[in-house]
Amino acid sequence: MSESTNSANDIQRPSFDVYEAYQHALLDEEISPPLAAILALTQLMENSTAGTMFELVKALNDGAEVLKAKSSNPISLNAGCELFIAFVTLFPHDSVSFADLKTKLIRQGQQYAKEALSYRRKIAELAVGFIKDGSVILTHSYSRVVMQTLLLAHERKRISVFVTEARPRGLGIKTAEALTAAGIPSTVILDSAVAYVMEKVDFVLVGSEAVVESGGLINAVGSNQMAIIAKAANKPFYALAESYKFHRLFPLSQYDLPNHNSRIFSFPRLKSSVSPRAKRTPDELSVAPTTITQEEISQNNPDVDYTRPDLISLVFSDVGSLTPEGVSQYLVGMFAG
Structure with a gap:
């Protein structure tokens, strides 16, 4: 019993x-x-x-x-x-x-x-060595390790920072506010103004969601276009990543990411009963105007994107400054026991 x-x-x-x-x-x-x-x-x-x-x-x-x-x-x-x-x-x-x-x-x-928890400090110490006095830096969204690196650089050198707004979450504003509070000159720019501002910066510095087996980067959406523009402008594109973000994943395109689903970039169904091919009068077109909210835009767009390894100059990590190829080698060793 x-x-x-x-x-x-x-x-x-x-x-x-x-x-x-x-x-x-x-x-x-x-x-x-x-x-x-x-x-x-x-x-x-x-x-x-x-x-x-x-x-x-x-x-x-x-x-x-x-x-x-x-x-x-x-x-x-x-x-x-x-x-x-x-x-x-x-x-x-x-x-x-x-x-x-x-x-x-x-x-x-x-x-x-x-x-x-000490890895970010190690990365900051390593990355600051690559930052020259008077550097103008472009960063994207909000990253703890990027913030720690910029704050450490500010203690030792003169820097100024452009920060993307980072829609849809707008986390770039959080970064800019923290930088301003620390006395670092910073300006928030539109995501669509990255190409416009690129010739003013010395390099791009971003954080990471993950660094994958190819040596590529998964980060807040918009990182990929920044890397493409930086490459075209011949500006270094640096990624900061703690080694626990190294991931055995091998995406070949944006659509290979695990979080991709059919909702992203989908076309909404037309609510009108009028055939799309039917001709409409000006009065019909003016009835029931469509309102698109920021929430709807956010739900129909990705949170992160994939940046190819050939667009990345270096990955700064707690295990050293690595080329994308070096990341691949490190990952093989990490999981080989």
């Missing part, structure tokens, strides 16, 4: 909500989606009743699928999940029991997330 009661209690016991843990981690503004995913999977491991490595890895993969399904843009968090699961799978150990191994893995996951 006692055994059956305990079994029933185990079945009824509320399961761990990995997505809730992920969202809670993101409440810390210093935690980016890949790190939040690693922290959430570490907590999942703590709460797991897995008795073997096979069961534990399956639980982690299931948790990663939950995070992916509930996120509108899973690319960045996928990189964190992929890195953590590879770490667990390849972790060398001489543990006497699975429980001991599990404790070590949990401790290592927590320690990695803690240490990873």
